Amino acid sequence: MIYTCTMTPSIDYTTYVQTFQTGDLNRTEQVAYYPGGKGINVSRVLKRLGTNTAALGFVGGFTGDYIETFLQNEGIFTEFVRTGTTTRINVKIKADEETEINGPGPVLGENLQAQLFSRLQALQQGDTVVLAGRIPDSIRDTFLEKVGELCRTRHVHLVVDTSGPRLKKLAKQQPFLMKPNQEELGELFDTTIHNWHDAHSCSQQLVEQGVSNVIVSMGGTGALFVNSDIALAASAPDGHVENTVGAGDSVVAGFLASYEKGLNMVEAFQFGVACGSATAFSSDLCERHQAEELFQSVKLSTISKDVM
């Protein structure tokens, strides 16, 4: 079973306008209210790919109810811890450019953290847990260390897709997979990632530190895959970009779903990138057939001097 854990879910209020004028009244006719947060997006795409998944984390208030009902209607098993505060609404404005406003996460006391940890005790050998999205300051490092230890002792694959200082902490927990985007990887190493070469050398350092597999997503350029045996660059297919929210989460879902079905790492990576682009070309997250149609147009090359 693939569990996802989203500590700061959201409703993604997604709206399309011709041109977005700051300091002015903008009227829109097209809006959507998607459940969001990185782990939740991973669960939604996994379900669309036919892989069983359970969504864990924290939700609260009317927005929390909306998220839980939405996921259950899509056939996703949910076991969120309820908080006393209303889950955030993130604003996604789609105009010539994409503008995002992400709200703060909840303050999570010891009791709520203990409730989440007891849900994670359900993890068994062979399971995967995806810890994704912003981790609130109130979650102590010791909590993350306990999750890492639980995964190691139970032989559970830990997948990490977060940002900021917590990414550094979690990199030390020997995750099976880390999926930073270009900016997050740069932040982790206090540098700017300009090209494949930069991304490759930082990813290699992560592998040397004990991360089994690293995928660096690089927007319209594609993605990089590095482990101790291989280093591959994947080009993203061309297409009309509708909404890139959740594209990175779709890469994670596509990779995990394929790996769980027995595909090798290379094919799983290729399918993950196809899922990322299929989501970028859709208003909501990708459907399986859309990713399958793009699969062959994701071109892979071994990282060597010619792609650096």
Ligand SMILES: Nc1ncnc2c1ncn2[C@@H]1O[C@H](COP(=O)(O)OP(=O)(O)O)[C@@H](O)[C@H]1O
């Ligand atoms: N403009 C684009 N054209 C084609 N594919 C894209 C585009 N933007 C994103 N993608 C796809 O989505 C994946 C993840 O995008 P990225 O923006 O790097 O992730 P994140 O959402 O985590 O920031 C990329 O690796 C690529 O496959």
Ligand SMILES: O=P(O)(O)OC[C@H]1O[C@](O)(COP(=O)(O)O)[C@@H](O)[C@@H]1O
């Ligand atoms: O937890 P964060 O870092 O604030 O990000 C939350 C946002 O990220 C998303 O999960 C999208 O993530 P990606 O575009 O990186 O795949 C949105 O659904 C959500 O609004």
